[in-house]
Amino acid sequence: MCVGFGAIKTLAKLANHIAKKQPEFNGVCDLAAIPSSQLDALLTAIEVGEVWGVGTKYQPAFKCNRYLYQNRIYQSLT
Known part of the structure; x- marks a missing residue:
């Protein structure tokens, strides 16, 4: 079992x-x-599609840059 804490879901x-x-x-x-x-x-190595509940929604919009860090997805959510 694993647990993750973040400011939003x-x-x-x-x-x-x-x-x-x-x-x-x-x-x-x-x-x-x-x-x-x-x-x-950490974010440099994570593809958008790898994160459950996030990837299926955002990955089609980021076909060229598929990594969270390159897309600045983390910064836009904080």
Whole structure:
């Protein structure tokens, strides 16, 4: 079981995705507690379509740049 914390539902889903995929978080990810440089590195590797409940909605709009960081999706949600 993994848990993700974010300021809004979509960011909580992103945090949950990170908690599941990154073993160093031990199943718990709080986006507010991650330093911005580390968060940028994490987002660079996450494709929009990988995040449950987010990718299916946003991925068609971002065909060229499919990564969260490149699309500035994280910044637009905070």
